[in-house]
Amino acid sequence: MIEISNLTKIYGSGPQEVMALKEVSLSIRKGEIFGIIGLSGAGKSTLIRCINMLERPTQGTIMVDGQDVGSLNSLELRQLRQKIGMIFQHFNLLSSRTVFENVMFPLEIAAVPKNEAAQKVNALLELVGLTDKAQVYPEQLSGGQKQRVGIARALANDPKVLLSDEATSALDPQTTRSILGLLKDINRQLGLTIVLITHDMNVIKDACDRVAVIDDSTIVEVGDVLNIFSNPGTPTSRSFINSIVNREIPAEILQRQFIDHGLNSSRLIRVSFIGASAGEPIISSMVQKYAVAANILYGNIDQLKDIPFGNLTLELIGPVETINEALDFLRKCGLEIEVLNHAGN
Amino acid sequence: MLAISGINLAAFFATYLGDYDWVPAAVLFASWETLYMVFLSTAVSYLVGMPLAIILVTSEKGHILENLQLNQVLGSIVNAVRSLPFIILLILAIPFTRWVVGTSIGTVASIVPLSLAAIPFVARLVETSLKEIDWGLIEAALSMGASNWQIITKVLLPEAMPSVVLGVAITAINLVGYSAMAGVLGGGGLGTLAYYHGYMRYQTGIMWITVIVLIVIVQGIQMLGDKAAGRIINKRR
Structure with missing residues (x-):
């Protein structure tokens, strides 16, 4: 579904040059939940943004569903982006719009007829369990509810891929679990491919089929979550696994x-x-x-x-x-x- | 509101100023002229200043319409006009004012220099409002495939609206002060009244009356602005 090959991203130039990604190659399969775990600054945020070209790669190619994302002109890119949903750590809902209007937003962008769009929004709000909050403004919602709106909004144009940028990092553990549960349901029901980045091994453990461990701008390990847990091949993976085991001794x-x-x-x-x-x-x-x-x-x-x-x-x-x-x-x-x-x- | 202050002023004059019975009408008319100038020049300055602000913000490095050269040129022009003292701008603009309205004297003519002075101010004010918007919102819109125009009209402007509305009040209040200054050069309004009667003819009473009316106008504009912004903010809570 997503083929990333030799992706390199360099910020700045000359002496201020910073390498955010170094020759990253990944293959993400259709219908899986693929996790990318790394510490902050490891490059995972840049990596996920390269998939929908919110960040332009310095080198390398990204194929999404057979399309070379980097070669698209701006109109083609906008059309492709409508088919790649994205959710964010800080939700990024418009405070000027109600929940209903927020979910309507991507449909307006895609110029979907009003009636059809309204029906779609209602169905999505039902899917995420927020039908009763349709006319409320985001400011009145809890973090978990805001992320549900974010998810409904990301699904509005029937995307093939959902990108999740630390979507649970601002949420408490219980809400995190319910949001991950929702993502798993959507993955199963809609056959949606989900790519998520996180620094929390619990998220990988609870939601992902496969995982890539990113450290210092490169992928150090990729594999089934089960395999990585049973046999972590690198110190980075090992320390992530240890991180979710309580190591404090009374x-x-x-x-x-x-x-x-x-x-x-x-x-x-x-x-x-x-x-x-x-x-x-x-x-x-x-x-x-x-x-x-x-x-x-x-x-x-x-x-x-x-x-x-x-x-x-x-x-x-x-x-x-x-x-x-x-x-x-x-x-x-x-x-x-x-x-x-x-x-x- | 005008009518109410007119009635009160009439009573005031009857009691304290005796035969100055022309004053209420003059004050009323001058107030109207001031409001007219302020309203129109605010409107013109937003008509030009808002697009300027949008270009200033979106042409910045990393923004949706990045164009550093344009950004620098526009920024410099805005700064240059803003650094001119208004009284100088008023005189410098005379040929341009004549060219636009045919005369450089009177209320309509004053709107030209007032707008010229307010446009760069509005551009910076709105720019600040637009910059308060979290980049995440723009990123979210981009990720949905929004066009630049959609980002401007559906994200930037609606999100900045409460702050922009407060800016309108600030601009209008500034223009009340500037319009009084324009009045000294024959611009009409309360400034002219205060200058020709209050200052040149030593009619101190008239001076004070204009000051009081100006205070009322400024208070009124601020109140309206606060109310309008508060309304938008409350709706979104």
């Missing part, structure tokens, strides 16, 4: 006294696991193999479909050498180990 645990000598030494460790290894009884085999006791102090596990990921905070008790052997064993099993208390703590 203060009272850290304040406990740990002995660092003799047969009853103890170590406080954090074990992070993603994917398959979590299903195996690694901790219990460690306890059986080595003469250490494991005391589970704190843990956090989430699941994506059937793949668990999360972390455990353990206190290992036993002779120092044995503890170290046990830690080596855990590392060999593919777990990420972090020792939280060091000698003398």
Whole structure:
């Protein structure tokens, strides 16, 4: 549906030159929800704006539904844009228009006859559940309602693609979930291809089929969300996955006294696991193999479909050498180990 | 409102000014002339100043009609006219005024220099209003495939309307002051009355009356402006 090849975007020129995107290539399939995740400044916002030419690429081509977007003249581009809906972090609704008139706006642009347009608007407002707010001005709406208007407006001209520019970043977690739910419904019902950018791994986890991880202007990893979660190939992906697992350890645990000598030494460790290894009884085999006791102090596990990921905070008790052997064993099993208390703590 | 102030003024004159019974009619007529000049020159200055403001905003770097040369040339002209003291502009414009209306004296003739002075002011004022609009709204319209004309008429102007309306009041009030200045050079209105009677003939009472009427006019314009803008804003809440 969308083919991006060798896309490079450079802002400014000479000494002020900033490279926002560097030779980005992506292939987005028809009917999927494709997520692009990256930190702010990574280039994701520029990338999504290149798809509908709100930003002109410096180099590279973008094909949307077989059309080379960069080669269109301004009339052709405007016609194509009518078929690419877009929603925004700050909604961008017109304060001079009611909800009804806001959704009507793209239909006015496309010169759809008034009667037909009004029917369309009513159907869209029903789809997003805002029929009762038709005559209200955006200022009276909550963030979630505003985004629903944004979605209705983006769907007005029956687009083939919906671009979502951090559409849930200004919303609370509960509203985020309901907006993502709406996007998933629309994706299923209308077979709409959705491209969304976000910095929130929860959004990727909850809504996307495939994901591209963007870091420092380049795509570092692309794949099925499931695969990335079970086997993140880059430190960036790993840190995004870790970011949605609660890693804060309660203060009272850290304040406990740990002995660092003799047969009853103890170590406080954090074990992070993603994917398959979590299903195996690694901790219990460690306890059986080595003469250490494991005391589970704190843990956090989430699941994506059937793949668990999360972390455990353990206190290992036993002779120092044995503890170290046990830690080596855990590392060999593919777990990420972090020792939280060091000698003398 | 005019009629009401006329009645009150008549009573005032009867009590304090004795045989100055020509004054109420003169003040009324001069007030009418002032309002007429202010209204028409405000209208003309918006007719020309608004499009100027739209060009100034949209020709900026990165905007929908980016044209830096045009932007700079227009900006410089606007600045140049704005830096002329009005009294100088009034004199410099005499040939042009003659060419447009056939004379440089009188109420109609005053509208020309008044408009000339207000056009660049309006251009900057409206420019400021248009710049307050979040770029996100323009981006959203672009993403829907809006044309530049649609962005101007359906996004920029409606969104800026409350602020533009307040600007109209500011412009009109400025023009009340300028029209009094034009009055000194035979422009008609309250300025002429105050100058020829109040100043040249030492009829201080008339001077004060014109000052009071001017205050009332200015207050009235501001009130109307606030009300109109408030109405638009309240509707959108």
